[in-house]
Amino acid sequence: MTGAAGMPGVPPGTALGIAGQVRAGEISATEVVSRHLSAIDRLDPELNAFVTVLHGQALATAAEIDRRVAAGEDPGPLAGVPVAVKDNLCTLGVPTTCSSRMLEHWRPPYDATVVQRLATAGAVMVGKTNLDEFAMGSSTENSAFGPTRNPYDTGRVPGGSSGGSAAAVAAGLAPLGLGSDTGGSIRQPAALCGVVGMKPTYGTVSRYGLVAFASSLDQVGPFAKTVLDAAALFDAIGGHDPMDSTSLDRPAPRSVTAIDDGVQGCRVGLVRELYEDADVPVRSAVLAAADALAAAGATVEECSVPEVRHALPAYYLLAPAEASSNLARYDGVRYGLRVDADDAESMNAATRAAGFGPEVKRRIMLGTYALSAGYYDAYYGQAQRVRTLIVRGFQRAYESADALLGATTPTTAFALGDRVEDPWAMYLSDVFSVPSNLSGDPAMSLPFGADESGLPIGVQLLAPALGEAVLVRMAAVVESAAPSLSAPAIGNPGNGSGARS
Amino acid sequence: MAEPVPLTRQDAEYVARLARIALSDAELDLYAKQLADVLRHAAAVSALDTDGVPPTAHPLPLRNVLRPDEPRPCLDRRVVLESAPAAENGRFRVPRILGESP
Numbered sequence: 148m149t150g151a152a153g154m155p156g157v158p159p160g161t162a163l164g165i166a167g168q169v170r171a172g173e174i175s176a177t178e179v180v181s182r183h184l185s186a187i188d189r190l191d192p193e194l195n196a197f198v199t200v201l202h203g204q205a206l207a208t209a210a211e212i213d214r215r216v217a218a219g220e221d222p223g224p225l226a227g228v229p230v231a232v233k234d235n236l237c238t239l240g241v242p243t244t245c246s247s248r249m250l251e252h253w254r255p256p257y258d259a260t261v262v263q264r265l266a267t268a269g270a271v272m273v274g275k276t277n278l279d280e281f282a283m284g285s286s287t288e289n290s291a292f293g294p295t296r297n298p299y300d301t302g303r304v305p306g307g308s309s310g311g312s313a314a315a316v317a318a319g320l321a322p323l324g325l326g327s328d329t330g331g332s333i334r335q336p337a338a339l340c341g342v343v344g345m346k347p348t349y350g351t352v353s354r355y356g357l358v359a360f361a362s363s364l365d366q367v368g369p370f371a372k373t374v375l376d377a378a379a380l381f382d383a384i385g386g387h388d389p390m391d392s393t394s395l396d397r398p399a400p401r402s403v404t405a406i407d408d409g410v411q412g413c414r415v416g417l418v419r420e421l422y423e424d425a426d427v428p429v430r431s432a433v434l435a436a437a438d439a440l441a442a443a444g445a446t447v448e449e450c451s452v453p454e455v456r457h458a459l460p461a462y463y464l465l466a467p468a469e470a471s472s473n474l475a476r477y478d479g480v481r482y483g484l485r486v487d488a489d490d491a492e493s494m495n496a497a498t499r500a501a502g503f504g505p506e507v508k509r510r511i512m513l514g515t516y517a518l519s520a521g522y523y524d525a526y527y528g529q530a531q532r533v534r535t536l537i538v539r540g541f542q543r544a545y546e547s548a549d550a551l552l553g554a555t556t557p558t559t560a561f562a563l564g565d566r567v568e569d570p571w572a573m574y575l576s577d578v579f580s581v582p583s584n585l586s587g588d589p590a591m592s593l594p595f596g597a598d599e600s601g602l603p604i605g606v607q608l609l610a611p612a613l614g615e616a617v618l619v620r621m622a623a624v625v626e627s628a629a630p631s632l633s634a635p636a637i638g639n640p641g642n643g644s645g646a647r648s
Numbered sequence: 649m650a651e652p653v654p655l656t657r658q659d660a661e662y663v664a665r666l667a668r669i670a671l672s673d674a675e676l677d678l679y680a681k682q683l684a685d686v687l688r689h690a691a692a693v694s695a696l697d698t699d700g701v702p703p704t705a706h707p708l709p710l711r712n713v714l715r716p717d718e719p720r721p722c723l724d725r726r727v728v729l730e731s732a733p734a735a736e737n738g739r740f741r742v743p744r745i746l747g748e749s750p
Binding site: 389463485509530 | 655660672682687690692702710723731733740744747
């Protein structure tokens with residue numbers, strides 16, 4: 148990536164705009180970070196986007212970047228840019244709770260690879276953000292530390308599970324955020340909060356230090372206000388990591404360089420199954436985004452990938468099955484909560500009963516059942532075969548398309564409490580996002596206007612594996628045609644995020 | 649392939665035991681009902697014809713990742729045990745595991 152200072156058209160207030168100014172010595176990292184920390188102090192009591200705010204550590208990191216700039220050293224492509232990090236990414240010595248009582252007091256003895264790479268890029272972690280416990284949920288209501296609220300309407304959810312990072316970026320508390328996406332947990336909250344969120348190709352971003360939920364589906368990815376910033380953050384965290392055995396042995400991505408390539412001659416498939424059942428405003432936004440791509444020179448054609456209709460039920464067998472295995476480690480022995488009992492098995496069971504919240508228990512139960520003797524083939528085995536059908540469906544679609552377009556979510560942000568009693572109604576919020584996790588392909592949600600209540604709408608772009616550059620090209624075109632989104636009700640005006648309404 | 653059957657309260661108890669979660673009676677009732685509901689939706693998947701379709705466990709063709717078998721630094725034992733709920737003599741301490749009387 149080239150230094151942002153030299154990039155034309157990088158608006159101030161964006162991550163790359165800030166980095167350019169810090170690198171050029173026009174503004175200090177300390178000033179940038181202080182401003183964002185005070186915005187967090189002022190606005191987060193209402194939003195609850197952060198589980199931990201790192202005042203001291205962030206200012207110390209900023210001071211070090213300022214020293215490097217003064218000494219003429221390269222402070223990195225994201226120098227001085229505040230980042231909100233989802234609290235399921237391990238941070239050395241800093242609590243990493245997964246928004247669970249189980250890990251409430253746990254301080255990891257190491258950094259996740261993506262956290263190290265943020266530091267190498269000069270970014271400044273300002274805090275750890277709220278999530279649905281262990282990333283299981285679509286509303287951030289399943290947090291042991293209370294729900295995060297949507298900056299556009301505090302009576303509504305920000306989406307989930309990375310709701311804290313999405314809300315923080317939307318409210319201008321940090322220009323960049325990191326999340327994890329197992330079934331839509333970056334894209335869905337990005338859509339509901341009116342920001343850009345990307346799930347990269349499986350294997351392009353290290354999972355080392357990401358607390359595991361469903362290992363064949365989990366992927367770390369960026370939140371940002373702009374497509375360019377999201378691409379820059381992806382480029383900074385991506386690339387091979389020997390600490391993750393599923394990490395692709397490839398050079399670090401350079402998706403930013405594709406941003407101005409346009410879509411002339413590109414073939415886009417408008418996937419019926421990924422938007423037709425959405426609410427009317429969402430459907431209209433998808434069609435308008437399709438028109439924008441066509442106007443910019445892409446060939447847009449309706450297409451059908453009927454297999455994706457089976458993605459949601461398959462996902463809700465596969466992900467809980469993997470989770471039931473991954474979460475077996477929380478047994479009260481090596482770290483985290485322990486509830487004492489006379490024998491080890493009772494201690495395990497009492498610890499897990501006290502440490503896990505309702506949704507985590509529900510998914511462990513579901514996954515354990517799906518894997519249990521007598522049901523394994525009917526549920527887990529069958530879901531794996533359906534996963535193959537979905538992979539094949541996408542392969543067929545990509546024979547005649549370079550990228551696919553649909554909605555990110557069927558609806559805009561729903562009211563807090565609306566779906567907590569009905570798990571399947573909550574799960575339906577992921578219906579358009581889970582197919583990409585099952586296939587492992589990249590996908591991005593980006594804002595495209597608002598509904599009649601002013602709530603943000605997200606449209607989703609999908610590409611074949613390693614097609615991030617295609618995604619970024621398409622997204623840049625859609626972004627430039629998107630109706631402008633008003634500032635959120637809870638936002639930091641100093642950070643280009645508008646005033647309180 | 650066996651047809652899936654609805655989840656009963658007895659199934660919920662059995663699964664909770666397998667998963668090592670000491671659920672209350674109220675939780676068992678709730679989860680039996682909610683899991684049955686989710687499995688009803690999952691039944692749509694069970695009904696699909698997948699004869700001859702291989703399973704996909706992972707989006708990547710997984711292969712072993714090897715490196716030279718050379719010692720290298722790892723986390724310090726003291727640091728790791730600091731996170732443990734109970735430790736003794738450089739080891740994790742747990743309640744008794746076997747069923748003999750104390």
